[in-house]
Amino acid sequence: MTKKIFRSILIVATTVLITSLLIATSFLYDYFKQSEITQLREELSLAAANVDRLGSEYFDGFESDVFRFTLVAKDGSVIYDSQAKPENLENHLEREEIKEAVETGSGSSDRYSTTLTERTFYEATRLKNGDILRISISQATVAALILGMLPAIGAIILIAIIIAMVLSDKMAKSIIKPLNRLDLENPTENDTYEELTPFLAKINKQQQQITKQMKKLRQKSDEFQQITASMNEGLVLLDKKGCILSMNKAAKKLFSANDSTIGSDFLTVDRSVSMNNAIEKALSGKHSEFREERNGSEYQFIISKTESDNETTGVVILCLDVTEAAYAERNRREFTANVSHELKTPLQSIIGSAELLENGLVKPEDTGRFVGNIKSEAQRLVSLINDIIRLSQLDEDKKPDFEPVDLYEVASETVKALSPIADKRNIKINLNGTSCTINGIRRYLYEIIYNLCDNAIRYNKDGGEVNIDIKKEERDAVLTVYDNGIGIPLEHQSRIFERFYRVDKSHSKETGGTGLGLSIVKHAVACHNGTIKLDSTPNKGTTVTVVI
């Protein structure tokens, strides 16, 4: 801008200078011409006087570069010419200035002389003898005069331009100075050109708008940060080149990353092939999902692209910990498979026996055995279904009300109920301990003791022993059931509380039992906020401790 102003001022100054010089010169030219003509006349009258006095001899030896004298006779023939031979010249009578001089005594004219090819000023006067004396001067002389002044004029122009340059530089700077000193942070507080006020006002307004929007954006991003920070799921945002834009706390933990990784390529954080493929798939517009194990837990990664104005701006990765869900799903699948299997087995046996009976393939003396078989299988089925019903009752959230229950009393009841079975296998049941009243659900507590004892009897050796201990420890009741039976191998101990899980994989009917007993115990204990501890050595015995 300074340059532009400088240039404009300089151009204006130079133009003004040159124009005024030109005008002055043209006036000067007229003045010079006038003075030339006056001089011409004076010279003429002087010469005329001399010629009058001396005749044409006056010109003898006359030499002049500037003026040209011509003496013309009355008839127009040239008597003398100072620059040309008279005999070469035509009759001059028709020349304007001669004509005028013949008539009025003096004449003047200016024209192009064909002989000298220059503009020439002529002055003529009639001599006393009637001849005409003419004096002329060519314009070149005037021009030469002006030409002589050119160096001076040039010097003037040069000096003027230098002065103009210095001045315009200073002026331009002084014009710009207030603009340079504008405080754009506080546009309204400036004291500057009036013409700038609208701009400053506009800038001020826009600045306020920007501040407001920035504040809003910051709030939004803060909100986003806070929401994502408290999420349990990992959330990662990538741009379209695959660089990390943001990561929440859970994601940082999952990918063992820190703040410094933000901005770097996601590959440097996680380079698993399936993740890379999924991100590429998401970038090409397809939603992708996959499961993979990370840090010992199973994660589900959901990846989809983010869009803005129909343009892909990046990718969002959501990481869900599905370890428990996957475990539950596996359990459910196993449960369904087990239930159908367990229900089908007795039914197959019933159908088989019934078919044989129907077709009369059974000898009459065996009929009783077959019918007995059908009955026992049907009973097994019923007990199985009962167990399932009980389990699903326990699964329901609705719990019966708690009431004071004497654990010892419940235990003795159980012993009474189980003694026929125990007697059959010659197993002794000992109940030790004292009366111990706790808050609980009588039916559930009965189930616990019944199932534990039932197992202890069922998986025992003939002539074995089952002990039930009931103790009170501070606020807890401790129930211990231990036997000296076959025990449970170590690798099965963690799974025996699962539904239908049985150490004996053949699901044999030999010992009876449905595989649901311990599962029921586990649920019932959980209902009482209790804990179960299992301690077993194969072939030596099993101890189950329940603390309620």
Add this chain to the structure above:
Amino acid sequence: MRSRFDEQLLLLNRKMIEMGANCESIIALVAKALLEGKADVAENAAPIGHEIDLMEREIEGICLKLLLQQQPVARDLRQISAALKMITDMERIGDQAEDIAEIITYLSGRTESDCDDIRQMAQACIKMVTDSIDAYVKHDLSLAKSVSEYDDVVDDCFVRVKQMLITMISENTADGEYALDILMIAKYFERIADHAVNIAQWVEFSVTGVHKQE
């Protein structure tokens, strides 16, 4: 011009990590198959091995283009030349993993899960390859050094496996072909560990500018 150079360097970095990830997955696959006795592993390993070969060509192309068009100096030059050397090692890792997969098919389901040394060797190899690539990704000098030191574990394992096989043959509890197959597998694992050490040394070079010669 420079921004294009930076972009190409980033691309090189990405491709290196991807290739490393492929190496990791092929070793993990092979080790799992060996320990679980899956004979069909060769079919699964072959596509990954092929992918690794393709990536070697691609990275080579990127490196040469960078060298020719950008005339990199100092650190960038080190990174590119280290990458050129590293991909050779990675490609060898991929090939040897494929070879192991092929031998596993000959074992036809027999597993060595009961042999602790082979399992330890496989796990050590996975750890070394993972660590060497991690070192490259993070420019982690100490991790790179630890990879070189970890090589001793694998070497010890190899010696133990060899001795175990000698006892097995002399006691006639294993047939010769089986013993040889196991020995080959152990040797391949040992080679993979050496390649991982090479990678780690090139990582050191790209960071410090000094390549350690043993």
